[in-house]
Amino acid sequence: MNTLQGKVAVVTGGNSGIGYASAAKLKARGANVIITGRSEERVGKAAAELGVTGIVADVISLSAIDNLVNQVKESHGNVDVLFVNAGIFIPAPIGQITEEIYDAQFGINFKGAVFTTEKFLPILNDGASIINLSSINAYTGMPNTAIYAATKAALNSFTRTAATELAPRKIRVNAINPGPTETPIFGKTGMSEEQINGLAQVMQQRVPLKRFGQPEDIANLVAFLASDEASFITGSEYNVDGGMNVNPLLS
Ligand SMILES: NC(=O)c1ccc[n+]([C@@H]2O[C@H](COP(=O)([O-])OP(=O)(O)OC[C@H]3O[C@@H](n4cnc5c(N)ncnc54)[C@H](OP(=O)(O)O)[C@@H]3O)[C@@H](O)[C@H]2O)c1
Numbered sequence: 001m002n003t004l005q006g007k008v009a010v011v012t013g014g015n016s017g018i019g020y021a022s023a024a025k026l027k028a029r030g031a032n033v034i035i036t037g038r039s040e041e042r043v044g045k046a047a048a049e050l051g052v053t054g055i056v057a058d059v060i061s062l063s064a065i066d067n068l069v070n071q072v073k074e075s076h077g078n079v080d081v082l083f084v085n086a087g088i089f090i091p092a093p094i095g096q097i098t099e100e101i102y103d104a105q106f107g108i109n110f111k112g113a114v115f116t117t118e119k120f121l122p123i124l125n126d127g128a129s130i131i132n133l134s135s136i137n138a139y140t141g142m143p144n145t146a147i148y149a150a151t152k153a154a155l156n157s158f159t160r161t162a163a164t165e166l167a168p169r170k171i172r173v174n175a176i177n178p179g180p181t182e183t184p185i186f187g188k189t190g191m192s193e194e195q196i197n198g199l200a201q202v203m204q205q206r207v208p209l210k211r212f213g214q215p216e217d218i219a220n221l222v223a224f225l226a227s228d229e230a231s232f233i234t235g236s237e238y239n240v241d242g243g244m245n246v247n248p249l250l251s
Pocket residue numbers: 012013014015016017018019036037038039042057058059060085086087088089108112133134135136177178179180181182183184185188
């Protein structure tokens with residue numbers, strides 16, 4: 001099913017988790033894929049495994065995004081699919097929110113996402129698909145996620161406005177809200193393995209389908225929204241969460 005044959009797709013944060021699985025899926029559907037990330041070693045390793053192009057670009061830096069766009073333009077020309085996926089999660093209860101925790105998450109999850117779209121816009125083909133990776137946290141009051149959740153709520157709001165403004169160019173903009181998904185993101189929070197396992201147990205119980213999401217569950221929707229099969233879909237959000245948003249109190 002080569003629905004993306006010959007398309008150029010950029011995946012930010014593509015060296016791990018959901019971005020990695022999505023890069024693999026987009027490539028399998030025929031796209032020429034570029035992944036990005038913060039570390040030369042991690043990006044290089046993932047790019048080699050996936051057989052795609054890897055470019056180091058930390059989205060916290062606007063000049064790094066400029067460099068990324070220039071490199072993509074030089075190596076691949078214009079872009080058809082922009083998967084704005086790079087993100088971090090720093091849990092902290094209200095009362096212990098520091099400026100660093102605030103700036104890091106808003107800097108990467110929201111400002112980084114906004115300027116990824118801004119900077120790529122000149123080299124996006126008309127009819128391109130932008131997919132913003134948000135979270136069901138945008139709509140929940142899950143403890144310790146106040147700032148993370150706010151970054152995702154902001155991203156969903158940006159998605160809606162971008163969809164209307166970019167419609168004249170037939171550029172579609174949609175968001176995906178995953179529920180808990182098994183990726184390395186939790187190991188990067190500073191939580192111990194025991195804490196992560198405890199959290200996973202609790203969260204899994206609250207998912208009606210009684211399992212964590214897998215990165216491929218999200219990648220399947222990314223590939224669909226990227227394709228012309230989704231050509232009448234813009235300004236929308238999709239929960240991919242095993243039903244968690246329907247009844248978060250289910251036990
Ligand atoms: N896993 C979940 O349960 C879940 C649920 C809802 C939403 N999400 C969202 O899904 C997205 C992907 O997360 P994931 O779960 O797949 O986690 P992950 O495995 O940690 O992947 C995140 C990716 O983003 C990259 N990244 C982080 N900061 C970056 C920056 N400043 N510039 C460029 N790349 C950066 C990471 O690179 P490094 O290798 O350098 O860290 C990594 O490649 C995030 O936006 C996250 O908020 C995840």
